[in-house]
Amino acid sequence: QLQLVESGGGEVQPGGSLTLSCVASGFTLEYNAIVWFRQAPGKEREGLSCIDSSGGHTKYADSVKGRFSISRDNPLNLVFLQMNNLQPEDTGTYYCAADDYSDCRTPWTDFNFNGLGTQVTVSS
Numbered sequence: 001q002l003q004l005v006e007s008g009g010g011e012v013q014p015g016g017s018l019t020l021s022c023v024a025s026g027f028t029l030e031y032n033a034i035v036w037f038r039q040a041p042g043k044e045r046e047g048l049s050c051i052d053s054s055g056g057h058t059k060y061a062d063s064v065k066g067r068f069s070i071s072r073d074n075p076l077n078l079v080f081l082q083m084n085n086l087q088p089e090d091t092g093t094y095y096c097a098a099d100d101y102s103d104c105r106t107p108w109t110d111f112n113f114n115g116l117g118t119q120v121t122v123s124s
Helices: none
Strands: 003-007 010-012 018-025 034-039 046-051 058-060 068-073 078-083 092-098 118-122
Touching (some): 003 092, 018 034, 018 118, 034 068, 034 078, 046 068, 058 068, 078 092
Antiparallel strands (some): 003 018, 018 078, 068 078, 092 118
């Protein structure tokens, strides 16, 4: 069974940090670009960051640029999202997504295969 599984979420205070992980099972991620999304209650899904299949190129949404960092470990079939200086507006469910793309030039909304997500709550 093909799956993406996100983990690493939790509750942190403003200014805190978390590292999210995305692991694939049933297939290898090494040929896929990966996008991290989040969805907050009552809001549309927001694309945050993308990394190409080699890990050599990354992109970030303006809302997270300078605070979040995406990386990958292809031998371990893992993609990470390091999140620093978290703020209450970062609260939401975070998903990693893949599709039949190896780079990040494709619109991130076209990445349609994702896991069940991991919850991030930023609150004082």
